[in-house]
Amino acid sequence: MIFTYIDGSNTRNSVSLLDTHHNSGFFETLHADSKLEFIKQFIPAYNAGQKLVLFDKNHTQLLDFHQKNNINSLKDTESLEPDTRLLFFTSGSSGFPVGAFKTQTNLAKEVKALKELVSVKCIKRVVVTVPFVHIYGVLGGLLLPLALGEIELIVKEDFLPYELIEEVKKGDTLVITTPVFIKALGKLSETVDMSSSLFISSTGPLHTDDISVFETLYSADVMQLFGSTETGGIAYKFGVSKKWIPLRDVSVEQKNERLSVSSPYISTFLLQEGIQKLELPFTTEDIIEIDSEGFELLGRSNKIIKIAGKRISALAIESLLEKIEGVERAVVTLVYKKELLRSEQILITLQAKNQLQKSFIKQKINESYGVLTIPFKVVYVETIKLSSMGKKVLF
Known part of the structure; x- marks a missing residue:
């Protein structure tokens, strides 16, 4: 794999990844202030079998947790499987992040599945717009390119939409990105034939x-991937x-209307108020x-709203509200309050000019x-933040 890093002045730099790493046998936290430093540290450490803790240092709750706790000293770490390699954390969009x-x-096994999916194209280049601290960034942005072999991995700290277009114009490109970027590219006026390339969004x-x-x-x-930190893809x-x-290798079924999953990609152990074993399915x-033929996602259990006898995803309502002039972002959630005549209520949170x-x-x-x-309440906030992976975050 050839690694090309585009710096702030848009200079292309060929980066060597030949550094060696001694495996300590314990969990070590990867500290990197840039994507460049992350890759230069991660790949040698991963190849050496080092156990790594990955988290977004800009997440204040997680940073505080890691400053006060040593993963190696937690109770039941000896229960982890011998080939445990990485500890990821969820984005924390609905509460404290789960490890x-x-x-x-x-x-x-998941990289093998992804490699099979992208074989529909003749991939020669991989462009990554996502951060590497989350599971999607590591799997799609680093481990998959390594598995693809003789390809060029192109990374920049922050691609602008038109810069990404210029990269993909070269053809045979796999783009690892998010819905935010797909939406932004759709707003550009340029029309370009990118039929030889594939965009993965998650x-x-x-x-x-x-x-x-x-x-x-x-x-x-555009191929969308659905999964979570806990389940993998x-x-x-x-x-x-x-x-x-x-x-x-993923088996799905319906259990009380919900998605039930059995898969070799699911974490056996989670870090949630201590180390806990996850029951399967x-x-x-x-x-x-x-x-x-597959399954259709109707939404999260707290993001499904029944209107006129139909189940409507909160995402669809959010999209509708964001088309209103002056509304910049919207988050719609179904909440339950026992004191209400009707126990359910729609909570609409808006970032809007008026x-x-x-x-x-x-x-x-x-x-x-x-x-x-259904009764609904509207709350206005100054900013609905986006996580590093493009998710709306209210916490």
Whole structure:
């Protein structure tokens, strides 16, 4: 693998990854202030079999946790599998981040599945826009390129959308990115044939409108990956298809309307108020409909809203609200309060230039989805932050 790093002045630098690393046998936290330093530290350490702790140092709760705790001193670390290699953390978008221990077996098998998926294209170059501290960045942005062999890995701290277009114009390129970037590329006026390249998007769902615009502009295939830090990859789909297809060796079923998963990519142990063993099959909070062709994601259990007898994803309502002039970001959640006449209530959090009348919001929802009878509350915040992986974060 050839590693090319584009610095702040847009100079392309060929980087050597020949540094050696001594395996201490204990967990070591990888400290890196840039993607360049991360790769130069991670790959030699990983190749040496070093156990690594990866987390976003900009996440204040996690930083505080690591300053006060030594992973090697935690109770039950001796229970971890012998080939445990990496400790990842969730983004913490719904609370304190959960740690997920990944073994060499977890990682190697998932990389094999991803390599099989991208074989639909003749990949010669991999461009990575995501940070490496999360599982998607490491699997898709580092371990997969290593497994692909004779390719060029191109990394920059922060690609601008038009810079990414220039890279992909060279053809035969695999882009590891997020929904935020796909949406941004869809807003550019340039039309480019990228049919020889493949874009992989993960960390959150893409609206079909955004995919349609992107595919029209660039004639490029978009493959979405669905999974989590705990489960690893679960399924994939191409384009505007609603059906998710399980990855190789992944078994899915429906349990009380929720997605239940058995897979060699799932962490056996989690770090959540101590080290805990995860029971399999693992049931997620995702509501699904399943058939012989795959499954359709209806949304998270707290992100499904029933309107006029139909189950509507909160994502769809968020997308609708963000099309209103002045609304920059929206988060829609279904909450439960016993003191209410009806125990459920919709909580709408908006980052907007001006406050909207509740009647106007209700009218917009009614026009698209039918009469909304569930009570809702609107809260305005100065900023709805995005995590390093592009997820909306309210905590």
